[in-house]
Amino acid sequence: xxxxxxxxxxxxFSLPITxxxxxxxxxxxxxxxxxxxxxVFAKLSLDNPPARPPYGMMxxxxxxxxxxxxxxxxxxxxxxxxxxxxxxxxxAHAGSFRQGANFAVAGAFARDAGLYRDIPxxxxxxxxxxSGVQLRWFESLRPSLCRPAECGGFFRRSLFFMGVxxxxxxxxxxxxxxxxxxxxxxxxxxxxxxxxxERLIKHGASTVVVPGVPPLGCLPPNLAFFPSADPxxxxxxxxxxxxxxDLAVYHNSLLQEALETVRTAHxxxxxxxxxxxxxxxxxxxSPDKFGFRRDVLRCCCGGGGKYNLNASAGCGMPGATxxxxxxxxxxxxxxxxxxxxxxxxxxxxxxxxxxxxxxxxTY
Numbered sequence: 001x002x003x004x005x006x007x008x009x010x011x012x013f014s015l016p017i018t019x020x021x022x023x024x025x026x027x028x029x030x031x032x033x034x035x036x037x038x039x040v041f042a043k044l045s046l047d048n049p050p051a052r053p054p055y056g057m058m059x060x061x062x063x064x065x066x067x068x069x070x071x072x073x074x075x076x077x078x079x080x081x082x083x084x085x086x087x088x089x090x091x092a093h094a095g096s097f098r099q100g101a102n103f104a105v106a107g108a109f110a111r112d113a114g115l116y117r118d119i120p121x122x123x124x125x126x127x128x129x130x131s132g133v134q135l136r137w138f139e140s141l142r143p144s145l146c147r148p149a150e151c152g153g154f155f156r157r158s159l160f161f162m163g164v165x166x167x168x169x170x171x172x173x174x175x176x177x178x179x180x181x182x183x184x185x186x187x188x189x190x191x192x193x194x195x196x197x198e199r200l201i202k203h204g205a206s207t208v209v210v211p212g213v214p215p216l217g218c219l220p221p222n223l224a225f226f227p228s229a230d231p232x233x234x235x236x237x238x239x240x241x242x243x244x245x246d247l248a249v250y251h252n253s254l255l256q257e258a259l260e261t262v263r264t265a266h267x268x269x270x271x272x273x274x275x276x277x278x279x280x281x282x283x284x285x286s287p288d289k290f291g292f293r294r295d296v297l298r299c300c301c302g303g304g305g306k307y308n309l310n311a312s313a314g315c316g317m318p319g320a321t322x323x324x325x326x327x328x329x330x331x332x333x334x335x336x337x338x339x340x341x342x343x344x345x346x347x348x349x350x351x352x353x354x355x356x357x358x359x360x361x362t363y
Contacts, residue, residue: 020157021081021157021207022083022099022154022157023083023099023158024077024086024159024160025086025100025101025102025103025138025160025161025205026074026104026161027103027104027131027134027135027138027161027165028104028108028163029104029106029108029109029163029164030067030104030167030168031067031072031167031211031276031336032072032073032074032161032164033065033072033088033102033105033108034085034088034104035065035087035088035091035102036065036088036089036090036091036102036103036104036106037050037067037106038051038064038065038088040090040127040129046125049315049317049333050064050066050067050316051065052316053316054069054301054315054316054322055067055068055069055315055333056068056069057069057326058070058327058338059071063316065088065106067106067332067333067335068336068341069300070326070337070341071338071341072338072341073344073345073348075341076345076346076349077159077345080349083099086100086101086102087100087101089101089103089138090103090137097144097145101138101141103134103135105127105129105134107168107172108127108130108134108168109126109169109172110165110166110168110169110189111130111131111169111189111192112130113129113130116173119172119175120175120176121172122175122176126172131162131192131193131196132196135196135200142203155203155204155205158207159209160207160208161208161210162193162196162197162200162208162211163193163211164211164213164214164276165192165196166189167214167216169185169189170182170186170189170213170216170244170247175225182247186247186250186251189251190251190254190255191258193255193258194255194259197210197259197262198262201262201266201269205269206268206269206270207269207270208269208271208272209274209348209352210259210271210272210273210274211274211276211348212251212252212255212274212275212276213248213251213252214248214280215240215245215277215280215284216244216245216247216248217241217242217243217245217247217248218240218241218245219331219334220298220331220334222241222244223240223297223306223307224305224306224310226244228241238297248277249277252277256273259273274348275347275348276344278347279343279344280330280340283330284296290340291339293328297330297331298329299329299332300323300326300329300332301315301316301320301321301322301326302314302321302333302334303315303317303319303320303321309333309334316333
């Protein structure tokens with residue numbers, strides 16, 4: 001906590017978790033990465049601002065590699081389950097992973113990274129950390145987690161998060177492809193995510209949470225880097241880019257259909273779709289309800305401009321400034337603040353507890 005910053009309220013989660021989980025295993029991108037980026041970016045000699053202050057200022061008091069001022073969704077869910085915060089699997093000092101491991105890496109694609117290397121601006125950021133790579137990391141770790149005879153029971157008592165995946169596939173592609181071109185490969189992104197989910201189930205996972213993507217047209221990086229001169233390109237209620245939000249809706253719709261197919265093929269598994277779009281949209285539409293500022297699309301930490309976001313002075317870089325109280329902001333650096341992640345976690349916990357999307361089956 002920085003000096004003078006207000007202590008954010010700690011709202012109670014709306015529903016208790018009624019099934020016991022002994023561990024959490026999570027995959028994904030910047031929305032889930034609890035510190036693997038520190039290892040990956042260092043090996044490639046890439047600049048990694050989340051490894052520097054002021055990241056982590058509202059909870060950890062130091063940067064951890066999380067793209068936020070504090071905790072992420074998976075952190076809040078781990079706390080609710082009475083488990084340790086999920087450690088990054090690539091950090092050797094993380095210790096035992098019997099209570100869970102995080103394989104997510106900021107910037108990770110759902111599909112193979114090689115599919116994006118023809119986009120000039122992507123270049124070195126097309127990291128070899130896709131969903132398939134993360135699954136291989138998990139499979140390499142598996143022998144240290146359980147003996148073959150006990151793995152079935154161990155993974156039945158584990159909660160798995162397959163994603164967030166898809167945001168990088170689309171947000172990076174906008175730099176070199178048209179929206180119709182991007183829309184054409186959405187089914188392949190979705191099929192990659194659903195196939196990864198099935199792969200976890202075949203390893204013994206019995207509860208897999210699969211998040212959709214947030215409203216892409218409301219994310220400050222997309223708003224700052226792809227402005228439109230046409231007022232009709234923006235939603236008059238929110239100020240978000242309509243076509244990018246439509247792309248997110250399309251992805252989420254196809255993903256829900258694909259997960260229904262997975263459920264049919266694996267009726268003993270609980271496959272839960274976690275809605276990332278609606279909670280963020282609600283916070284954008286009604287910031288007062290959540291204690292956020294009215295200029296809700298503006299980042300807390302950044303280097304100026306309409307959305308307080310620019311590439312030359314991003315959060316953690318020289319020239320950037322940080323707001324006094326991040327808990328009054330929806331967006332930290334283009335990603336969400338801890339305060340916003342807390343509300344999304346609340347919504348997801350309700351879905352996990354209710355068994356949403358699993359044939360109305362509850363715990």
